[in-house]
Amino acid sequence: MRNTYLLLLSGAAVRTVVAAEAPRPRGVGPEFAKYYKDSETFTCISAPSIHLPIAHLNDDFCDCPDGSDEPGTSACAHLSPLSPASFGSTPSDNIDTTVALPGFYCKNKGHQPSYVPFTAINDGVCDYEFCCDGSDEWAKVGGVKCEDRCKEIGKEWKKQDEQRQKSLSNAAKRRKDIVADASRLRKEVEDRLQSLRTEIQGGEMKVKALESDLAEAERQEKSKVVKSPKGLSKMGLLAQLVKDRIEELRESLMEVRSQRDTGKARIAELEGILSTFKEEYNPNFNDEGVKRAVRSWENYAARDKPAIGDDAHDRDLDEIAKPDGETGAIKWSEWEEPEESDVDVLYKFEAYLPTSVRDWLDQKLRDLRVILVDNGILATAHSPDGESKELEDARNALKAAQDSLNDNIKQLTTHQEDLEKDYGADDVFRALKGQCVSKDSGEYTYELCWLDKTKQKSKKGGSQTTMGNFVSVDKIMVDDEMPPNGKGLGSGERVALRYENGQHCWNGPNRSTLVVLACAEKDEVWKITEEEKCVYRMEVGTPAVCGVGEKNEDKSRDEL
Amino acid sequence: MYLTVKHEGFKTCEQSGFCKRNRAYADNVGVLGNSWTSPYSLSTKTLKIENGHITATLVKSRGEGVAAVELPVKITFLQSEAARVTVDEKKRRQGEIELRHGSQARKERYNEASKWAIVGGEELDRSAKAETSSKETVVNYGSDNRCKAVISHSPFSIDFFRDDHLHVKLNGKGLMNMEQWRPKVEKPEIMEDEEPKEGKQPVEEGEDESTWWEETFGGNIDSKPKGPESVGLDITFPGYEHVYGIPGHASSLSLKQTRGGSDAYEQPYRLYNSDVFEYEMDSPMTLYGAIPFMQAHRKDSTVGVFWLNAAETWIDIVKRKASSNPLSLGIGGKIDTETHWFSENGLLDVFVFLGPTPKDVISQYSELTGYTQLPQQFAIAYHQCRWNYVTDEDVRDVDKKMDRARIPYDVIWLDIEYTDGKKYFTWDAHTFPDPLGMEKQLDSHDRKLVVIIDPHIKNEGNYPVVDELKSKSFGVKNKDNNLYEGWCWPGSSHWIDCFNPAALEWWKSLFAYSSFTGTAANTFVWNDMNEPSVFNGPETTMPKDNIHHGNWEHRDVHNINGMTFVNATYHALLARDPPASRRRPFVLTRSYYSGSQRLGAMWTGDNQAEWSHLAASIPMVLTLNIAGFPFAGADVGGFFGNPSKELLTRWYQAGAFYPFFRGHAHIDTRRREPYLAGEPYTSIITQALRLRYQLLPAWYTAFHAASVSGVPILQPHYYAHPGDEAAFAIEDQFYLGSTGLLAKPVVTEGAESVSIYLPRGETYYDYFTYTTHVGSGSTITIPAPLDKIPLLMKAGHIIPRKDRPRRSSGLMRWDPFTLVITLGSKREAEGDLYVDDGESYDYENGAYIHRHFSFSSSTLKSSDLSADTDVSKPSKKRKAYLTAMTAVRVEKIVVIGAPKEWNGRSEVKVAEGAKPTRTVGMKWFEGERGAANWAIVRDPGTEIGNGWTIEF
Structure with missing residues (x-):
């Protein structure tokens, strides 16, 4: 009996509105209207060889292998790669069985139209998040009644949407400021690099000069046979x-x-x-x-x-x-x-000679000694008393100059590396580096320090735990539901910061955190989850990523 | 990492005094051979024969000049054809004994196991006829007197016959052993140089006293105030090669020998409920629960025994070539299975069931111990669990992600971390600030929450639950009769004593919505650690000399303890709602005993993410199914460790066929909710889950059958084909209820196909492709790539399904049915369907639909299986229910093996009640590539609750 009833209903509907706006059967979206115009037969969308009497359209029995004959019921909901394999009403495998429709079309007058999964049609639950007009429960199974709430939901959505838009434009402004900060900081580094290069040049020359000073001083030192005696x-x-x-x-x-x-x-x-x-x-x-x-x-x-x-x-x-x-x-x-040492004896021996002879001999001995030392035959004079003041000074001066030079070279390398480092698009994270945001979640307070560390601290006491040290800026694909307040990742490609090698975990790995970023007006940690043991994921809003790398695949409305 | 059990934490037989004594007793008897005579005899002058039962005194002689031991015996014959033999000890019963160490314990042998385990089937067979002579008493009983018990008086033994064939022998080998009470005689120390004198010691068990008194294990001393008290008996199944049952062990379905023989275990099968950490495969070692019910099977005959004893129990199994046994000749038996049962204390109380089919034996056992509770429908759908979902946000998030991934599930679970410091009945305020909000979100899609509540109560100040437990003395006591304190999750804890009726009442009050705040009507309970698990106790449980309500020692009641806790929780859940709106409780338990099936579901405990554990789960779950506790499952994915994606996928495919289907994981494992697996795994897992949901009508019908007759929900091969002798040991394939659905889950890595055994002459169709296989009493190979579950449909059945995928089983309530008919050469088929509201007790008032579908002579017929009284005098509730259900129709009929002559026909004739006869469309298809021909009836539109016929 019910079949006859359905047949009459759809037949009448088709006839009465034929002249007006495209009359669409229940659940058909405007983009598919063209497939549903024939009033005598229906042709399966993906399998045009299959023609059905129009009475089979939306009669709560699945005829088409692509489900297109049931746009308004759940009869074809099982057609999915997620369902156990089964034969439909057609055995042949050369027919396209890809599901033709994105879902049940909810008009949602007063709000935005959307598609509801067929699995949710007439299951006794009002799915207002997809279908504010309640048309998903048209059969009123088990007595369920879903009133039309589009007016209030639409209003609320508009309010939130305005808020979101406002917040996004603020965020875009904030980002400009951050990028400006970042470029200023970059400029500072570049300037510093420039001055370092000059300093290094000077330093290198100075080191050269001091090296030759030292060489001379050493030469002098080598020629000395005896140190001045001490008290x-x-x-x-x-x-x-x-x-x-x-x-x-x-x-x-x-x-x-x-x-x-x-x-x-x-x-x-x-x-x-x-x-x-x-x-x-x-x-x-x-x-x-x-x-x-x-x-x-x-x-x-x-x-x-x-x-x-x-x-x-x-x-x-x-x-x-x-x-x-x-x-x-x-x-x-x-x-x-x-x-008395041997040197003392030598010294005493010289004392017996006339001054001229002694000077000559002294000079010859010194030259001979230099030759012997230079050729490695004789060791340089060693004495527990140390070197001469001149030599020490020369050596210290050279060391100081070298240290300063090395320091500058090191700084140069650091800054050069810093400039080459990925700070994200527009160098934006340069401006945030070292700043921290924190959030209470469950038992812990979590902290994200940009490009530095992620940390957690239990509210029940105990010390702070490092959940990862910053490693790199990356991009990942996400597919999340966007909450109405816009504080969520949504779907698409997002900038992600990898923090690795944090504190070791009991019975697990070293802690690590993936910080996934989405555009927001201000820096804010939205959510922390432990995806697997000691592997954390932070979802964070920040103006730093607004409009960058955020290729939105905003499927929140039409995603099925 | 492969983990193994710490053997040193659990006793071997040699370390358990009474086990050692009884095995030694058996060895001694074996050595003496024919010269051995059992010292037990029935005193004929005490013999009293009444309608259906016999009482007498059994006398245990202890040699010349020593007073004999008097043992009152009662032999009962029941209407169900079960026979029961109960032996007590006069002295202990009359309290004429002294306990050592000033113990407060009861003096009797524990005699209240029946009180907990037995709920029915005790009506006496008043037509049983006994004839007695000086030598023996013969009792004929059962329908048409087909059963016979021959009781030999001296030595005492009983032989049970059915249809004049011997099936079960008690004390046939003379291993009966009732250790009477004795005082401890302090003996002077034996000098070391003194030679032991030969032949001076008596023959009885008395010579080695070393295990009579205090026993020490792992640093714990058992004071044993009652001394040795064990009971032992040999039970022989002549001509029976296979025995099954006595869960729980990680062992084979067909039990192995334990004393010699190829592939034998060295230890007896042990039943002593224990929290065995990282248990090992293929072992007779004890696990979390105990069902001392065994059945023996040979071609076309099944018999069974139920050893009703709550104490530590061991069972030795020996299979012996029986050529010397003239009684077994001519009935095809070549092998006798000899079993030897012994328990530490209590009564000797054994039931004998004579079959003749596996179904009969299980139904006799189930009549006594109760049937599986008919669960709420959500309970047989998919459960998503993890130790732990860490916050209420986390729970909401998983819930949303399951929906987003289009994966159906019904229940999400919270392990111990939701509590405030492991204090049950509290919530961690940081992590679960809004439990009611979380439950509301779940309820919006008809989903449920299960929270864990364990029997250990944290011993901490400012915790009202423990304060009340202490002040009202509701806890288990130690041997000195003070409140027992041990360690578990919360640290120092006390244990509620659910043997105490007052404690049970108190426990009920704790679950009131107003008391356990943060719980709602969709919150249910998981009872874990109820063996009980005590981290610092002997064998990780309570000391045996602890004292329970009624002054019973823990040793008396150990194996029943876990069941009493679930019983308390079950009644607590029942009491939450006013009587008029009572809903069926759901409680999951880890520990169990005979009777636990009445109270909820069980799972096989803490398994591992290893292929071997997946494989072992099938015989384990099958064993529980044939042992009266079919609502069983293993943790999908494996509790410890991280499964590979392939293992996880295969485990979901197998788990979709566990009666209890729950994914669970240890706190140290990676997250593994199905949507995390990635493709192709997530899709394949979702297919398995949706298959479970598609078949829920068949599952629910199978559960209903179990709830009224004890019939297993998963049926092993020997059960379904009791005459197919070659295949009695098959343990890796099974049928779902009486649907003819035959599953053989893949349990090996990298499999592309499986071998499945098909009995001779039966036709099967592949569930997904309709490929035809005809059995020839051997295995065939069927393809089983990762996305394929080996699942066949046996010809001759009608399977009810609901094909529309929904978010939860509750949301499928109003969906139409699909009927799948499998026709073999006989072109006949039948099947049942049971439907009710899936949550209330209204079915007890007739609010249900119970149909029988039959196909013969080209006509499909739906007839009513409802109770006559419900049909003739329908209650208000029945009328209302049936009226509401007129909205639910049959949307499709698929006929597999559809006759060729249907080709060309395009309609069938539908006659339904008073409605005018109508025709609906039918289409016949020719099967390709080995597939059967099939036909589809397009939307017959018949009401599911109506009687109707469809002519093809």
Whole structure:
């Protein structure tokens, strides 16, 4: 009976409005109206070989392999690659079974028309988000009544849309400012580069000059055979004082060392206990206290250990600890009772010669010595007293000049790299670098620092955890629903910032965060999700990406 | 990473005193051979025969000069053809014993297992006739007296016959063992140089006292105040090669031998409910639940036993060539299966079922222990779970994403992290600030929320639940009769004692919407950790000398404990709504016992994302199906670890055929909601989910059948083809209810095809392509690339479907039906459909549709299976329901194997009630490439609740 009824209904509808605006069967959108004009037969859109009597149109039975005969019902909703494979009413595989229609067309008078998925037609739920006029529930199954709410929904939408537009234009303005900031900052870097280059040139020349000064000073130094003698008379006394002081220091050192060794042993024992604990605890039991302890231990263990006395250091200490005697580092006796050295003998030998001969001989000896030193036959004069003041000065001057030059070169490299680095379109993130935005979500407060770090901090206490360090600017595809307030990613390509290698995660990887950006009036973290263990995703609004890389595929209205 | 169980955490038989003793007893009997005589005899002068039952005293002789032990025995014959043998111990029953350590425990053997497990089927067979002589008592019972029990008096044994063939023997091997109470005699220390004197020790079990008293395991001491109390019995199935049942184990469907033989286990099958972390495959090791029900099967005969005991239980299985057994000759049996059952304490209480079909045995067992609850419809749809959805926003987000990806689901779950510090009945205010808003969003698409509530109650100040538990003494007590304290998720905790009726009433009050704020009518409950799991207890559970309500020791009730908790929750959910608008509770449990099927669903616990676990899930779920608890499933995807996309996809394809279908994952795993898998996986997973939803009418009908007769929802091969001897061990393919749908899920990596066994002479059609396969008693290969679920339809059935994909099962309520008819050479087919509102108890008042469809002589007929009284005197509710359901029609009939002579016909004749006969369109198609011919009836428009015929 119902079939007859439906037939009469659609037949009558077709006849009465034939002259007016294109009469469309239920659920047909204007762009498909042309397929539904024939009043006698219907031809499946993708399978034009199949003709149906017009009574089969919208009769709640799926005839066409592309579903086009049921634009107003859910009868063809199963035609989808998401459904289990099945034969329709036609066995042949050379017929196009791609679904022809995007969905049920809701006119939504007073708002915007849209398509509703066929799976939602006459299921007893008013899908006002797609279909504010309630026409998706035309059959009123189970007594459901969906009143027309387009007026209020449309009004609200318009209000929000205006707000969105306003906000977008503000955002575009904000972005201009940011880009200006960024280009100013870039200019500053470029200027700095320029001055660095000049400084480096000067620095290089200075280093060259000082190098030759030093060479000369060294030459002079090499020719010196003897250092000026020091006040031997006070030496013995000083040595005695030094010796006592060193003894005292040595004793304290030994004491500290033994305390350190005790401490070290205790730490080793404790670490042993903790690593056994970590091995043997049962992660399934997931006791919060145990988890926290293991986590802290892992963080502790992962940190660089300060070298608390390695072997080499200990050998040094052993050496230092030896009493200074025959085998010790310092032979105090030498200092307390100085003996004549070979040089002293030579010096004394010269004293016997006449001055002219002595000068000549002296000069010859010095030349000979220079030759021997230059040819590596003789070592340069070494004396515990150090070099001459001249040589030291020359060397220091050169070092200072070199350091300054290296520093400038380093800065140059850094700045050059910085200029080559990707700061996003228009260099925009240059202006935001170092600024932070935060958001409370669930148990945590999250913080995004542009191009620096992402962090989380539990409201229940505990320290801050790094969720990633900035690595790169990237682009990704997203496909999200856009909330009415516009604070969402929507669909299409979006700029994304990758933060990786954050703090290590208990039973998981190092934390990382993907920060996905969408245009907004101000910097704002919208949402944080943990997509998989310790892999976070932040959805963030910022004017920095407005109109850039944001190729919208805004399917929020017509997406099915 | 492949994880394995920590064996050292669980006892082997050698480490469990009574197991060691009973195995030693069996060994001793084996050594003595024919010279062994069981010391148990029935005292004929105490024998009393009444209508349907026999009482007597069984005497255990202990040799010259030692007082015999008196054991009251009761043998009962029931109308269902079940027989029951119950043996108690007089001294303990009368309290004439002393407990050690000043224990407060009860002196009797635990005699309340029946109270929890048995709900019906106890009507006596008053027509049973007994004849007694000095040697034996013979009882004829059952319909037409086809059953016979021959009770030998001395030594005591019982042989059960059906149709004059021996099927079950009790104590045939003389392993019966009732350890009587004895005082502990403090003996002087034996000097080390003293030689043990030969032959001086008595023969009985007394020589080795080492396991009689205190036992220590893993640093925990069991004080055993009652001393040794075990019960043991051998049960032989002559001529039966296969035995099934006794879940839960990660083992094969057809049980393996445990004492020698090829492919045998070394340990007996163990039943001691335990939280086994990362359990291993192919093992007799105990798991979370215990159903001590076993059935033995041989060609065209099935029998069973039910060992009603709540204590730790072990079962040894030996299969022996039975050439020496003259009684089994001529009935095709070549092998006897000898089983040996022993429990730590309690009564010896065993039921014997004589079949003759698997269906009969399961129905006899189910009549006693109760049928599967008819669940709400959402409960048999898809459940999306994870440890944990971390915020209410997270839940809303997953909900939206499922819709956006067009993936149907009905229920989303919250594991322990939703609570405030693991305090049940609270919400974490930071992460779940708006639970009601979240539930409202779910409800807008008729979806549900399940939250976890475990039996451990956090021992922390300012927590009213624990304060009340303490002040009212509702907790389990330790051996010193003080409140027991142990560790679980929240740290220090107490355990509610649901054996206490007052505690149960209190538990009910905690679930009131006004008490557990943040829950709504669409909130349901998951009971986990109810073995109970105690992190710092022996074998991760409670000490056996803990004390429960009624002063029973924990050892007495351990295996029932989990069921009492679910029972409390079930009644709590029932009590939430006023009686007039009661809805069926849904509770998922991890621990279970015989009877738990009445209360909800179970899952196989914490499995792993490994192919081996996917494969094992099928025999595990099948075993539960034939053991009376069909509402079973395994965690789809595997709980621990990250499944590959292929494994996840195959698991969804298999899970679509678990009666309980839930995706679940451990907190340390990556997210794996179906929409995250990416293509082609997401689409293929969605197809599997939609297939489940398409077949929901068939599933619901199968659940209804289980709820009234205990018939398994998934039926293994031996069940469906009890005469197909070669295939009794098949455990990887099964039928869905009585639909004739035969599934063989792919459980191996990289598969492009599967081998499926088809019995001789049966015709099958591929569910998707209608390709025809004719069985020849061997396996055939069918293609099974990733996007294909091996699913066949056996000819001769009519399968009800709903083909329109919706967001949830609730939104399919008003959709029309499709009927799929599979015709074989006989051109006959039949099938059933049961429909109701899917949530209330109105069906008890007749508000349901129950149809039988039959196709014969080219006519399809829908006839009413409703109860006569519902038809003759329909209630108001029935009338209202049927009126509303007139809107639901049959939209399509697909006939597979449609006769060639239909070619050219274009219509069929429809006659429906008083309506004038009409014709509707029909089209016949010729199958190509091995596919059957098929026909489609275009929109017959017949009401689903109506009687009608369609002539082809």
